[in-house]
Amino acid sequence: MDLQGQNGLMSTYREGWRNRNPAGIAAAVSIVAFYVVLYFEDKVTRYTGFAPLTGLAEAVGLRNRWYLYGFLYCLVMMAGAVYYLGRHGNSRYNRYRVGANVGVQVTLGFLLPFVMPLFGGTEFYASYFWPLKYDYFFPQTLQDLPVYMAVYTVAGSLVAAPILAYFYGKRWYCSWVCGCGGLANTFGDPWRHLTSTTARSWRFERASIYTVLAFAVTMTVLVAVDFFIGDAHPSFHAFVSGERWDDWSVKTFYGFFVGSILAGVVGTGLYPLFGPRLWCRNFCPMAALLGLIQKAGRFRIRVKKDMCISCGNCTTYCEMGIDVRSYAQTNESFTRASCVGCGMCAHVCPRGVLRLENDKTTKTTLPVVTS
Numbered sequence: 001m002d003l004q005g006q007n008g009l010m011s012t013y014r015e016g017w018r019n020r021n022p023a024g025i026a027a028a029v030s031i032v033a034f035y036v037v038l039y040f041e042d043k044v045t046r047y048t049g050f051a052p053l054t055g056l057a058e059a060v061g062l063r064n065r066w067y068l069y070g071f072l073y074c075l076v077m078m079a080g081a082v083y084y085l086g087r088h089g090n091s092r093y094n095r096y097r098v099g100a101n102v103g104v105q106v107t108l109g110f111l112l113p114f115v116m117p118l119f120g121g122t123e124f125y126a127s128y129f130w131p132l133k134y135d136y137f138f139p140q141t142l143q144d145l146p147v148y149m150a151v152y153t154v155a156g157s158l159v160a161a162p163i164l165a166y167f168y169g170k171r172w173y174c175s176w177v178c179g180c181g182g183l184a185n186t187f188g189d190p191w192r193h194l195t196s197t198t199a200r201s202w203r204f205e206r207a208s209i210y211t212v213l214a215f216a217v218t219m220t221v222l223v224a225v226d227f228f229i230g231d232a233h234p235s236f237h238a239f240v241s242g243e244r245w246d247d248w249s250v251k252t253f254y255g256f257f258v259g260s261i262l263a264g265v266v267g268t269g270l271y272p273l274f275g276p277r278l279w280c281r282n283f284c285p286m287a288a289l290l291g292l293i294q295k296a297g298r299f300r301i302r303v304k305k306d307m308c309i310s311c312g313n314c315t316t317y318c319e320m321g322i323d324v325r326s327y328a329q330t331n332e333s334f335t336r337a338s339c340v341g342c343g344m345c346a347h348v349c350p351r352g353v354l355r356l357e358n359d360k361t362t363k364t365t366l367p368v369v370t371s
């Protein structure tokens with residue numbers, strides 16, 4: 001709470017490290033450097049002769065650097081949750097949401113995948129679904145998984161996730177379950193106001209996120225087709241598998257460009273410069289898919305008529321760069337595909353103008369804008 005007695009509002013503008021000053025730039029450079037070493041440690045080893053993260057993982061008794069990353073991820077999320085709840089924990093919605101996020105990450109995102117191989121099981125990340133976890137739909141992956149896991153990942157991706165998004169919006173995943181969203185809402189909270197609200201950023205968002213979704217779908221289909229007919233069509237197999245491109249297959253290119261560069265180096269490393277939802281807003285194929293369902297579903301942000309005083313807190317604090325104030329000023333309840341239902345706009349509104357709803361009657365009783 002700051003000196004004005006407001007939970008985190010005024011202090012946003014006082015603290016330099018949260019406003020792209022040298023400390024913020026240094027933070028971004030440090031996080032980017034960490035991700036570069038994480039994803040490209042073999043190249044670092046080639047030049048330096050040692051593997052820093054693998055060495056550290058082995059020193060603390062973890063199997064490899066990816067478990068170390070998972071462990072650090074949980075620690076950072078928990079520290080960020082303490083920070084976040086210190087500022088916004090006076091809301092029950094925030095407490096439950098962040099509690100669920102951290103709980104899911106620690107249990108399903110780290111402990112379960114770590115413990116299962118110890119008992120002869122498969123390393124499996126139950127909190128991630130296709131297309132975010134794109135390799136879970138590769139025929140070879142499904143074939144190698146135990147049947148109950150294969151059913152879980154297919155039913156979770158194609159049935160449960162879309163149905164929940166229809167009834168509750170994409171917030172059930174993006175703001176309650178997903179590890180990427182969880183990190184953004186905890187560790188990334190200090191920089192949420194840096195998300196751009198310009199029309200240009202919105203146009204970029206729409207072009208980029210659906211491009212990545214199309215890429216993910218195309219890549220999955222190509223890999224599946226190659227699995228079934230690749231032997232009979234050598235030139236197609238050579239194209240998909242990468243034999244023709246110096247081992248740069250469609251899936252290794254996707255993994256490198258989307259999985260490593262966009263999700264890790266750019267999406268997380270640049271939190272301190274461009275806000276915490278850079279990946280979710282612009283590149284995540286899961287967010288794109290759930291957003292399309294959300295637009296057709298029941299989730300709404302309801303605007304109470306003639307209550308807005310145009311203070312702009314809602315727009316400033318929207319981590320997805322949505323100009324919430326413009327809807328409030330014109331008394332328009334709205335559904336935006338990019339809204340992750342974090343609830344922050346409603347939480348920081350001094351007039352109680354905004355309310356997150358899953359009510360089908362809203363659509364018929366209030367003017368609703370979709371875009």
Ligand code: SF4
Pocket residue numbers: 301314317318319320321322324338339340341342343344345346
């Ligand atoms: S519109 Fe509100 S609920 Fe949606 S992402 Fe922005 S702040 Fe969160």
Ligand code: SF4
Pocket residue numbers: 307308309310311312313314315324325328329345348349350351352353354
């Ligand atoms: S909706 Fe609330 S927070 Fe947003 S501009 Fe209006 S009064 Fe301010």
